[in-house]
Amino acid sequence: MRKNITFLLGTATGVCLTLLVAGPQQLATAAKAAVESGTYSKLNLFGDVFERVRSDYVEKPDDSKLMEGAINGMISSLDPHSRYMNAKGWSDMQETTHGEFGGLGIEVTMEDGFVKVVTPIDDTPAAKAGIMSGDVITQIDDDAIQGLTLDQAVAKMKGPADSKIKLKIVRKGADAPVDVALVREVIRVKPVRYHTDGGDVGYIRITSFNEQTTDGLHKAIAEISKEIPQDKLAGYVVDLRNNPGGLLDQAVSVASTFMNRGEVVSTRGRTPEETQRFTARGGDLTKGKPLVVLINGGSASASEIVAGALHDHKRATLIGTRSFGKGSVQTIIPLGSGNGALALTTARYYTPSGRSIQAQGVVPDLEVLQVVPDELKTRAELQGEASMRGHLAAAEGAEQTGSQSYVPPSEKDDKALTAAFNQLRGVTVNANAPTAAKRPVPN
Known part of the structure; x- marks a missing residue:
């Protein structure tokens, strides 16, 4: 049944x-x-x-x-x-x-062992920091993502409001990875x-x-x-x-x-x-x-x-x-x-x-x-x-x-x-x- x-x-x-x-x-x-x-x-x-x-x-x-x-x-x-x-x-x-949740306000998926951005949510730390669809996140606070599951990576990006986090992002066409510093918020x-x-x-x-x-x-x-x-x-x-x-x-x-x-x-x-x-x-x-x-x-x-x-x-x-x-x-x-x-x-x-x-x-x-x-x-x-x-x-x-x-x-x-x-x-x-x-x- x-x-x-x-x-x-x-x-x-x-x-x-x-x-x-x-x-x-x-x-x-x-x-x-x-x-x-x-x-x-x-x-x-x-x-x-x-x-x-x-x-x-x-x-x-x-x-x-x-x-x-x-x-x-x-x-x-x-x-x-x-x-x-x-x-x-x-x-x-x-x-x-x-x-409603605490975090960055970012929709992601897993691709080739890395976390790929589907889209940032409007008016959230991710959107304000300039993160865009297609960005690939390779590190969270200097820790490599490769080897983590999607849920484990998402859990690391979530956290209490006002806490800081740093993401390393690879962008197609960019000469080098980009470090993005963000402050978590309560995402409503x-x-x-x-x-x-x-x-x-x-x-x-x-x-x-x-x-x-x-x-x-x-x-x-x-x-x-x-x-x-x-x-x-x-x-x-x-x-x-x-x-x-x-x-x-x-x-x-x-x-x-x-x-x-x-x-x-x-x-x-x-x-x-x-x-x-x-x-x-x-x-x-x-x-x-x-x-x-x-x-x-x-x-x-x-x-x-x-x-x-x-x-x-x-x-x-x-x-x-x-x-x-x-x-x-x-x-x-x-x-x-x-x-x-x-x-x-x-x-x-x-x-x-x-x-x-x-x-x-x-x-x-x-x-x-x-x-x-x-x-x-x-x-x-x-x-x-x-x-x-x-x-x-x-x-x-x-x-x-x-x-x-x-x-x-x-x-x-x-x-x-x-x-x-x-x-x-x-x-x-x-x-x-x-x-x-x-x-x-x-x-």
Whole structure:
């Protein structure tokens, strides 16, 4: 019997997961399969190696560290998003999804033994220090990262507010590594920011999908509606650029905020019985107003679910560059008191049209490339899911790597945002855009 508890999706530590608990029947089936495949003989081999290390290694090893290392080695051989979390790592992940933690405000992943920056969170020490997507962290306080798990590296970067930390960063194209000194803060992630533009367009930026995202989005729509009368409101821009993902239920409810009905996403595991479908609920709070969604190479997983759903239902025009391409779902399996949890890739997710974006990404209706300053050109593009070692292959079609992730700090220099405003105001016309006259009702 399977019990669904919570879903998370994303590219960084503490996200891209689906919490499921295996029942007795599943465990019995797995045990039978293990016997039939001769797996238990390999487990005997593991036991022999473990005992030899314990008895003959030059120094007395820590048994718990040996076991944790063995588990990490097994899980890390699967794909970039499966991982083991010890008790602290599991606690830290739960803390992150609540939207408040002590640290630097940085979303990261592991690549080739080093920690790679997916994106810094707005208005945090990492963002203020100039850390950018694509930076590779090789040392923390003069200690090498290589050899640590992702959770161990993240734990070293977290800490009490006002405590100092130094990171050594390798940047593509730079002559030498860069030392960055930071002071930790209590990171209170505000996942939704908004303002009005020109008295006729509402702009909403969603930076992550944590437990506060949907409430923040509903508040943003309500406030924009107060500032702009309905008869003057040209529409909304929803900015998902460099949003690495988060909770799946929040992605579903965010998409539902702009849809009256219809499928948002489905997940498909190893067998047909594992297929699950998630549909819109609650109704369109924007009352059918035109919608533009901005995406780029840093828009991953939960962001891609929202963009894919709104695009497939012809509810929104997508503007920007191809998204990251993270189309897999992880299951968090608690391992008992004090033993942490296992994050295991168990399914792919599919947009309403039945398309998997794994290692391919979501392609915008209108591609808009930014003008990147010369000093940032080597860091303006993310290689995406398809470039990650051990990634799940695309379900069909050619894999795609590389997509621009740079967002100008000033709105006046932001070509994608300007294109979105123009689209809503009718200054330019995109043939793929769903107008009020031809937009179908999702079903």
